[in-house]
Each structure stands twice: as structure tokens, then as C-alpha cells.
Amino acid sequence: MRGNDNMSRVKIGDVFKIEVSQGKAYFQYIYNDEVCGELIRILPEIYDSDFDDFSRLVKGNTKYLIHFPLKAAYNRNIVSFIANHDIPNSFSLPKYFRDDKRDKDGHLIAWQIVNYQTLQRETVDQLTEEQKKLSQWGTWNDTLLIERISEDWTLDDWV
Incomplete structure (x- = not known):
């Protein structure tokens, strides 16, 4: 597993864990936009304990996409690197x-x-x-990301 040092690089396909009040949530880094920064796909469900079948998880549905300062969050140990997985063939950048x-x-x-x-x-x-x-246009910081995941926020909540 990579450490959070300057030699480490966040890569497209990386899956990360973020701690929320109910447990652990996961997301995948899918794109780097030169203007908006890192785009992540929020994966469904919050888990009580560490999840181990990431191949199945990343092949599943996407809850929503959001820009998130991933590299900064990773370097500050706000998120933890889990593994790198291919982005599903069924996924296309919106x-x-x-x-x-x-x-x-x-x-x-x-x-x-x-x-x-x-x-x-x-x-x-x-x-x-x-x-x-x-998905929502904009960038969320870690506080808002944790809040929205904890609330089980979905695009349906924002109409």
C-alpha cells in the first residue's frame, strides 16, 4: 500500500476510504479536470467495518459524481488509499x-x-x-463530503 508521502501519486482508478459517523464510505477517483480538479464517483453504501470486495463495489452503481480536492485530502490523511481498480466499462464521463x-x-x-x-x-x-x-456542479471539501455521505444524500434529494 502506498504511503502519504511526496513520492506517492494519486492515480485514476484509485479507490479511497473516508470515515463518516456511521462507518466507512468509499469513492473512486475517475478524472482530473485542469480547471475543476479531481472528479470522484461516490460508491453506494456505508460499511460498519472494512469492505474487502472492491472489484464488485467499483463495478456497481455510482451514487453521484463530485469534484473534491482529493490530493490535498490524501496528503492530509483525511482519506485512505485502498487499491486501484479499473473504472467500469459501463461508466462514461458525463x-x-x-x-x-x-x-x-x-x-x-x-x-x-x-x-x-x-x-x-x-x-x-x-x-x-x-x-x-x-450530478452537482462544483467542488465539495471534506466536511461537506462527509456530511452528505452521512446523510445518505442522493441526487433525488436535490430537486
């Missing part, structure tokens, strides 16, 4: 993400569909069923 636009009081004004390649945004008042499946 073309779009979604974001919400809110007023100063936090009320939803509209949704924005963000093109991941061009970063152009399209504002829509209502999401289509397909757009509701899009």
Missing part, C-alpha cells in the same frame, strides 16, 4: 452537470445545466427527468 441558482435568501430561482467541456451554462426553470440524474 457531458453535463447541474447547479442551482438561488436568491440572497436561499430560494431557488432556476437551474443551470453546465456543459463539462465548454463550461457554458444553460438556465432552465424546471428540470427534465434526464436532467434530474445529472
Whole structure:
């Protein structure tokens, strides 16, 4: 297993563990965007003890994707490297993400569909069923990531 030193490098396909109040959650590093940073796929379930069948886990569903400062979290020992696994053939990098636009009081004004390649945004008042499946645009820090995983947050909660 790699240590958290300067000689170590986080690699596409790496699976990491993060401790949450209910146990251990896992995610896989899937892409590095030059503008937004590391994109991770949150894997389903929280486990009471260490999980050992990562081949099966990474071949399964993706709960959602989010940008996360993975390299910094790894270097600060916030996350633990588990193993490197191929990204499933069924997975493809999404073309779009979604974001919400809110007023100063936090009320939803509209949704924005963000093109991941061009970063152009399209504002829509209502999401289509397909757009509701899009992951959130943005970057979460470790505190928010832990909070959302602990809450069993899903894209369905954000409509």
C-alpha cells in the first residue's frame, strides 16, 4: 500500500476510504479536470467495518459524481488509499452537470445545466427527468463530503 508521502501519486482508478459517523464510505477517483480538479464517483453504501470486495463495489452503481480536492485530502490523511481498480466499462464521463441558482435568501430561482467541456451554462426553470440524474456542479471539501455521505444524500434529494 502506498504511503502519504511526496513520492506517492494519486492515480485514476484509485479507490479511497473516508470515515463518516456511521462507518466507512468509499469513492473512486475517475478524472482530473485542469480547471475543476479531481472528479470522484461516490460508491453506494456505508460499511460498519472494512469492505474487502472492491472489484464488485467499483463495478456497481455510482451514487453521484463530485469534484473534491482529493490530493490535498490524501496528503492530509483525511482519506485512505485502498487499491486501484479499473473504472467500469459501463461508466462514461458525463457531458453535463447541474447547479442551482438561488436568491440572497436561499430560494431557488432556476437551474443551470453546465456543459463539462465548454463550461457554458444553460438556465432552465424546471428540470427534465434526464436532467434530474445529472450530478452537482462544483467542488465539495471534506466536511461537506462527509456530511452528505452521512446523510445518505442522493441526487433525488436535490430537486
